Amino acid sequence: MPEVVVSIGPHHPALKEPVNFKIIADGEKIVRLELDLSYNHRGVEKAAEQRDFIRVLPLLERVCGICSHSHSTAFAQGIEEIMQIEIPPRARYIRTIIAELERMHSHLLWLGVAAHLIGFNTLFMWTWRDREAVQDTVEEMSGNRVHYNMNEIGGVRCDLTPAQVNAALARLPNLEERVNKYVDMVNYEETMLLRFRGVGRLSKEEALRYGTVGPTARASGIDYDTRKDDPYLAYADAPWNVVTDTNGDVYGRTRVRVWEIQESLRIVRYCLENLPEGAIRVPAPKNAPKGEILSRYEAPRGELAHFIRTNGTDRVERVDIRTPTLANWTSVAMCLVNQNLADIPVIVAAIDPCLSCTSRITLVENQTKKAGVISFDELIRRYRSRNPEEV
Amino acid sequence: MSVLGEMFENFLSRPITILYPKEKVPIPAAFRGRVAIADDKCIGCSKCSLVCPAQVITMIDGPRDVEFKGKNLARKKRPQVKLFKCIRCGLCERHCPTGAIVLKNELSCSGTDGEIVLTE
Amino acid sequence: MTGPLTLESIAEKMKEFGVSEQARKNRIRVTTTPDKVHDTIRTVQAMFGFDRLITISAVDNTRTLELIYHLTGPHRIIVSIAVELERDQPAMPTIFDILPPAGIYERQIHDLFGIVFTGNPNMKRIMLNEDWPADEYPLRKDWKPDPDTFYGGIKGERS
Amino acid sequence: MTDPVFGLIYIFIFPGFLFLFIYALFFAFLDRKIASRMQQRVGPPFFQPFADFIKMLGKEVIDPAGVDRVIFDAAPLVALAAVMTAYLYVPIIGNSPLAFQGDLVVVLYLLSLPTLVLFLLGWLSRNIFSAIGGIRAITQLFIYEVPFFLALLTPALMAGTWSISEIVLWQQKNLWFVFLQPIGFIVALIGLQAKLERTPFDIPEAETEIVAGPWTELTGRRLAIMDLTIDVSLVVGSALVAALFLGGPLIPWAITPAWLEGIICFLLFLIKTLAVLLILSSIKVATGRIRIDQLNDIGWKYIASASLVQVGIVLVMNYLWVYA
Amino acid sequence: MAVTAAGLSQRLVNWARARSPWITVFNSGACNACDIEIIACLMPRFDVERFGILVKGSPRHADILIVTGHVTLKQASRLRRVWEQMPEPKYVIAMGACGASGGVFHGLYHMMDSVDKVIPIDVYVAGCPPRPDEIINAVVTCLNLLREDALHGGREWRKKAVPVTRTEEKTCGVIP
Incomplete structure (x- = not known):
């Protein structure tokens, strides 16, 4: 099965706070992900x-x-x-x-x-x-x-x-x-x-x-x-x-x-x-x-x-x-690799993320172990063009 | 399945819901709710306006004679609060020298105009 | 761990990296230079077990940019390692390789203060909006938002 | 089915379309009410599903970019038509006049159609959540369908007929299948829960994971009709389980005025379906959602083997019955 | 009074709309307090399901959008998109002081100050955060507004023009 990119957030029922995960999943398994937590930055x-x-x-x-x-x-x-x-x-x-x-x-x-x-x-x-x-x-x-x-x-x-x-x-x-x-x-x-x-x-x-x-x-x-x-x-x-x-x-x-x-x-x-x-x-x-x-x-x-x-x-x-x-985010990114798509909310919630606290933050990118068939940007672009409705 | 017992217990007992518009939810005396300004007590010192973290209190013209510590003062300004922008922190109440501005234990209204101001 | 390890011994050891003082109870403050930060952190890690990075704080004290690394360990002593950087083109070697959590803090500082951490593999824009101008760092003291631009600005604060 | 007027009434008014519509909405209300009472809440008023339905009919319909409008409009209607047709073969007052040999198989296949439609909608939505939801729905179908079919076919094996009405008649003469085949009953309930995509098997529409799964892009009347489809299949499913395991609407002795017997049979039908609903709602309230891989594991390891054991027992019992 | 089928069905739909408001919550960068209080509304103590209120995940299913908080620059375009995804008729409730003006964050550099610079707001709720009973009041206000709108045949009578922002120009460039 080809890899799909699932972009979760910033508006998503599991997340009461804005955060964005771009998850590259192989079927139901997460291959790698990118977190974007800065939607709450206020200064x-x-x-x-x-x-x-x-x-x-x-x-x-x-x-x-x-x-x-x-x-x-x-x-x-x-x-x-x-x-x-x-x-x-x-x-x-x-x-x-x-x-x-x-x-x-x-x-x-x-x-x-x-x-x-x-x-x-x-x-x-x-x-x-x-x-x-x-x-x-x-x-x-x-x-x-x-x-x-x-x-x-x-x-x-x-x-x-x-x-x-x-x-x-x-x-x-x-x-x-x-x-x-x-x-x-x-x-x-x-x-x-x-x-x-x-x-x-x-x-x-x-x-x-x-x-x-x-x-x-x-x-x-x-x-x-x-x-x-x-x-x-x-x-x-x-x-x-x-x-x-x-x-x-x-x-x-x-x-x-x-x-x-x-x-x-x-x-x-x-x-x-x-x-x-x-x-x-x-x-x-x-x-x-x-x-x-x-x-x-x-x-x-x-x-x-x-x-x-x-x-x-x-x-x-x-x-x-x-x-x-903020201190816990690095560990979340590590935890998520090779887990199930269904487990993302639970794992992320397990550190009790408080993103408005973390108002000022960050994106952790995991070093991928597996090379995709097409490049990441290409995946994102293709995915975006297919999903104009995606938030 | 340890929840089953409690589930059926709940099923047979009365719900604890407060039917809000019909019955009122108890509001504690300390509740910091809607702002109220007592015009006859206000001496127009602008302290509330200076201390407000959300800058919702503006001083408007309100000439009036008020009594303060046994003396008669001619005040020039009085405060005006933007109701929907108040964050109910209580700093104005804490710093008001005469107790003219208080946060009552009342709920605020909801409305269609965000610019509603409150002077009384 | 706490037996022979005292504040004095750590402070004494830190003298070789720069000015070292005992700030208050349980706190040691070391002032050093950018090129020695890596060694200092390695030393405190190896010798005294400071394995936990609390945070990296950046301060703009109008003359220079200051970075302060706060580390702690199982002995509950906090060591703060401070360095000063020049205001234009500030650069700093990363400590991402010895303390992985530092990656987050470094990128955050890069966004808000414009300090480049050389060697950090991922130095992308993270905190500010995507269309934030590239050379504006909002937490610097001399940064004043342009009221006409899209990103609003701090309206006149009363003093 | 000789009289066309009777046929029209049967299909469109009672117990067909109109009654089913009302009863399905009532079922949805009861389901929500039971759940909220178990959580010590008041819950929705009785007209809630009806208001939801009407409101959704009146909402704007948005076509997601690039979808085939015709299929998007038609698919929910197909699903609704399928489950409503399935209902006509289930006995409500006495036996269904449309019954024929093998209608059990037809009903089971008609009940599978909504899942396929959901998959289709999810796939066509061009939304990643919908697509994942659709794939999950079809994966789940493969897992629960086998045990569910096996569990519903054991009464047929024992009664020696493939017609639901005749199985009910057999139970009228002998004993309810819930006493003869308790394992099959449990498997059927679990399968029904999975078929209706209710907790713990709401994997395809897991709200906190994939927004609303295949439902994400549905708006207005499409959403209303799909919602109604699920409500109707809840009724059909519980009526089917009530007919196959709880003796259906028939009573073992005859009552002289035919109309009184009809009313009692109808009341029996209501009571039995509501009992099934109570069990289903309790399962829903008492559990959390499981993962698709866990469902795969549990489904094939335990539920499928339980239904196979039931089939084996039935075959042995049949053997003893015939030669006894 | 002429009773027509169309008029009746319209009245039926209006009746249903006022009894089944489904909401979706959008956190536009708020501090969580409002979100907590909204969830507290769903709880047995207040239980808004007795008004038919359900919290839906997909904006496609929702009637009322509750925006909690001031809008950060990054969330502005997303908020606009979520609002555009909702089917008509739709209503917006701005929660608390932040929704009205940014509250305590009024004037910070990474913010839009208030929600109505991005999308039109129908109902404001005071408080920081509003108590659950105030949130219920706001939904009731919104439903009254809905009834009034039905009488006037649309929301145009309130003359709330959709504000045009720079965010919108930017967003329109992205959405085909």
Whole structure:
């Protein structure tokens, strides 16, 4: 059978975000592929250089809708370290609570989307149903379901009332029970095992070599977690473990994520129960002194790094955002070769790509092992001329 | 097939759906929704307009005498918000010295004109 | 791994490549020259196990373009290797051959700052639109968008 | 079929075209409703499939560049006509007046036509997703068709006839085939699920992989008619399974007024088809999609051998039956 | 009042259209938040299927295009093409502040600022992101608009000219 070029995206039902894969497939097997991820490039970094610290936080929060708290916290804690101010413990705990709630909602969301990608809509509906409990909690605390806007330089914007804490604590037992159910389901549900086992496998060496982060790395047996390596916020206080798995495939990544929800629940419970009293913010100076910092944060998808350089004014000279998705893309390109066409969405989703985070990125091209009958450009052209309707 | 039990349990139980237009979805008190401006409190200091990250607040002419810290001020301008362009970040509310501009816990409308502005 | 490996020992070793200082806890900053970057990274990789590239940051500090390589490893120490490049025709040897993830970061920097990474096999336009002008690099400080062109521009930010 | 008026009514009004149209839309509604209730949702209102159908009829029809308009218009109609014809041979109230020796084979072949039409549409669409979907549809056809045919032919083997109506009569006298041939029943349900391209066998139209497969380029009335075709084949398929395995509409004893017996038979038909639908919907809700290579594996290794085992059992039973 | 077959069928079609809006979601470079909230609409809590709303993958099947977010330069031509692929009658909902003006990204160098520079917008929704109930409101607004359009015999009465952009010129060069 001749090779065909399948161009998936940027508008495709499996992809909630714009990305383009040009896949050269031999029947149902992928021979090589080209990824184009830059449909989301907005120029956030340039804009961040031109806004003061007050206005830049809402901007950075909207770099990504799923890990919005991650970006603003990473930035805020970087600036606070440059300014050498210590935020009050209550603010640290509140930030941790929001961060872990965000991780829970992100992982539940991912589990649902992964189920949807293999056509298992029931699990999709259920996880999103249970996710609403997390969303309600976050909305009660911060005032928005997605963009919490909790952070300020020097603390958090609003305090938690005892009623909010109690409401959140009251929701936890039910959520814990549901998450335990999902752990069972991920481990024993037949269709999920069929579709996830052995798909997109990365050995520990490959995962290290391609620089994977987050659940992708942890599923391959690397215990790389910024929360433990470089503790920030309240992670040094709370009792929790780094979750790893040795499978290294989509199945392993799923298991790591569900277990991480359990760990997050433990952290949230600890923080809610041991919420210190006191102020929620300290006054921050308008200008930051000269300095530079690499601020690391464990976002739901993996390690997020903000490189911040300040120049003594009220804005940054440069902020360089390295998103976890960007770090994982190289491994995706490697995973996809020799896999089935049907597995593309699952493999790509397994790293939980957040392309708007990766707003500024890239195309990885795999070195082909097999020479095509006609050249690649020719294939593309022929394909385009045949498919004017293709998006 | 571990889902079968829960499936039939759900089948026989009531759906949890909120029938939205008929029953209202509970909106928490902290919800940052539609912008509202109290004209009698506004002293026209333009802070909201300066701090807005999306630049949706413009200052228009609105001469009026307002009371601020026991003194009478003659303000010249008042804010105007483009409703559909507001990102509901809450910065204006946080930086307003008199509490004149607030994000209510109400839903915004949807409409056919993207340029709707809100001054009251 | 953490036993004999201390910040001081790494900082001491790095002295032979350039100015090396202990920036803050767990961080080492090495300032070196472009031709030594390859060796520096090889050395930290081989001697201290810095096998993970966090990111490559590029900064335009109006006089020069600065590249900062952040590496870490199992011992949780971050080493930042900084180099400065000239603003016109900046070129830099790639580290794609020793650290594969660097390919992505290098191409991104190429797009936004115009630094050419010699030896990188795939240096195509990736981030910007297809019809973006070839010699305009939006993240450079002196880049001002032409308001008349198709790609809009940053409208006057209030100070 | 001597009376032409009766024939016209039978074909066009009841239980033919009109009734089938309404019942198929009702079936589609029930299918969606059951699925949504199992997911703890409210689900669509009862007129939903009808509204969808009318809306699609009223939409603009777009011809993808370079396709043959005539075939694109005609193919969905052929598919619809095929499944509607197949329905006429399935017993609804009593036996079908059109029954003849061998109509089971005709029905099975008519039911295969929509898949071929889908393949044709996918291939003609000049869209890569449609083409892949079409190829997948035809691959899937080769996998499930053999076990499905074998499973539906075992009742025929046991009853010693190739007519659906006579198989139903045989069950009226003896026992339902679901008790005699449980393996065949299960294989038939799985085959039907695969034939109708429902989860876990919705590989040809896998939304998250290839957009909508062969359906991608269909718009307006073409889409409406193809949708209706799938709904109708759901009815025909469940009616066929109900007739072959669940004893069809006939009751084992006679009821004096003929009209009452007719109504009871019709109710039986409704109940049995709805029972089959409930099983099919549960399968749909409880599973995710499998890959085409996994389907190949499972289909030939387990499902085909299960149906072969069933055929063997039937042959042994027949042997014992004859010589007992 | 004369009841004609044509009039009846037209009324039937209008009735059906208002009861079966199929949507397709196009992410024109947004931050995901709107997409998440749209999916949250499908979930048991809000379940928009009770209005007959289905999310379709192919724009060929859809009636309403929901554009989430500001339009990046690279997505502008694609957005235009997706919109052109949809069969008439079609409606466009711009989600959130980004759809109306680019929101917090207003004025960045790689963006088109608002959706209506590329395709005409019928309904705006406020919020960043809008809550699911606001999205439902927007769809309802869109359906009301649809009914009104049916009364006026088309969307022309609203005098929303299709904007001509440079993107369009470029796109037209590609599509035969």
